[in-house]
Amino acid sequence: MAEPVADRLLDGGADDVERAAEAALRPRRLDEFVGQSTVRDQLSLVLHAALGRGGSPDHVLLSGPPGLGKTTLAMIIAAELGTSLRVTSGPAITHAGDLAAVLSSLEEGEVLFIDEIHRLARPAEELLYMAMEDFRVDVVVGKGPGASAIPLALPPFVAVGATTRAGLLPAPLRDRFGFTGHLDFYDASELEQVLLRSAGLLGTVLEADAAAEIAGRSRGTPRIANRLLRRVRDWAQVRGDGRLDLRAARAALEVYEVDVLGLDRLDRAVLSALCTRFGGGPVGLSTLAVAVGEEPETVETVAEPFLVREGLMGRTPRGRVATPAAWAHLGLTPPA
Numbered sequence: 507m508a509e510p511v512a513d514r515l516l517d518g519g520a521d522d523v524e525r526a527a528e529a530a531l532r533p534r535r536l537d538e539f540v541g542q543s544t545v546r547d548q549l550s551l552v553l554h555a556a557l558g559r560g561g562s563p564d565h566v567l568l569s570g571p572p573g574l575g576k577t578t579l580a581m582i583i584a585a586e587l588g589t590s591l592r593v594t595s596g597p598a599i600t601h602a603g604d605l606a607a608v609l610s611s612l613e614e615g616e617v618l619f620i621d622e623i624h625r626l627a628r629p630a631e632e633l634l635y636m637a638m639e640d641f642r643v644d645v646v647v648g649k650g651p652g653a654s655a656i657p658l659a660l661p662p663f664v665a666v667g668a669t670t671r672a673g674l675l676p677a678p679l680r681d682r683f684g685f686t687g688h689l690d691f692y693d694a695s696e697l698e699q700v701l702l703r704s705a706g707l708l709g710t711v712l713e714a715d716a717a718a719e720i721a722g723r724s725r726g727t728p729r730i731a732n733r734l735l736r737r738v739r740d741w742a743q744v745r746g747d748g749r750l751d752l753r754a755a756r757a758a759l760e761v762y763e764v765d766v767l768g769l770d771r772l773d774r775a776v777l778s779a780l781c782t783r784f785g786g787g788p789v790g791l792s793t794l795a796v797a798v799g800e801e802p803e804t805v806e807t808v809a810e811p812f813l814v815r816e817g818l819m820g821r822t823p824r825g826r827v828a829t830p831a832a833w834a835h836l837g838l839t840p841p842a
């Protein structure tokens with residue numbers, strides 16, 4: 507099966523092949539969902555209150571970086587409400603008519619999951635406001651001056667929107683979600699729980715110190731943790747004795763060049779160029795990108811966010827700078 511290549515190993519996103527591999531590891535109910543205790547608790551209240559009233563809950567907006575569990579939570583919301591989930595995404599809806607077709611085929615109480623909702627086209631967005639607020643869409647019949655809008659009533663439904671960029675959502679759309687949950691990066695002990703649970707579902711036993719080792723290199727992201735677990739399982743099967751122990755974890759992560767902080771080859775190349783070729787900066791993004799043989803966009807979107815989040819790189823008006831932690835991580839001494 508095509509698994510991500512080494513330089514995609516630490517990316518929070520996923521393609522269809524990976525999503526298929528992930529399906530078996532998804533928590534199905536709220537109490538199986540590890541971490542995010544605030545969002546989980548708030549959502550539990552929203553859902554149970556609605557169930558108690560015998561009605562539908564408010565629409566839900568989930569925001570946060572890729573791979574933290576937004577799709578999983580949307581599926582859980584439908585399961586907890588005892589209803590089915592319909593899935594679409596901002597980029598898949600190119601015309602308002604596409605959205606009208608999806609909305610008019612919804613059954614009462616169904617959950618409509620709209621992934622990457624910030625990428626909805628403006629006319630579709632406006633149609634969605636009305637559908638969410640009044641459970642109605644206007645279907646335009648005819649063209650030009652003779653065109654008329656025929657209102658079409660929709661059954662009550664629950665919209666669950668997911669976005670990696672909550673700031674990009676126009677306020678009128680954001681306001682129509684009665685509940686917004688922001689997912690944050692997981693801490694190491696939460697990722698250990700995710701890993702131990704996933705190993706069990708894969709029919710293997712992950713030793714506790716191996717779980718800690720993988721968790722520490724997973725960039726706070728369950729998707730990355732599960733992906734690294736599959737690589738460790740491969741190593742144990744092919745080169746080890748089948749056990750998922752600390753030795754297997756360390757050896758596998760070395761093969762895939764994932765270091766103790768969860769940095770990969772590109773991250774380290776960027777840091778190392780910044781320190782050794784530019785004296786720790788400041789240096790412009792494009793100069794830095796040329797030095798590592800990558801496009802500026804790749805450096806900016808793939809390597810930089812994690813380096814900045816980990817406090818290894820700073821962004822200043824004059825360019826990128828290495829922090830003392832970066833020098834220490836590379837085992838180098840900063841200039842006086």
Ligand SMILES: Nc1ncnc2c1ncn2[C@@H]1O[C@H](COP(=O)(O)OP(=O)(O)OP(=O)(O)O)[C@@H](O)[C@H]1O
Pocket residue numbers: 518519520528529531532533538539540541571572573574575576577578579621670700728729732
């Ligand atoms: N809290 C959690 N507990 C256990 N597993 C989790 C949790 N959150 C996510 N996962 C696992 O991580 C994988 C990715 O999660 P999911 O697809 O829900 O992320 P996402 O935020 O929707 O990402 P994207 O924005 O790329 O769609 C899932 O297969 C799931 O098994």
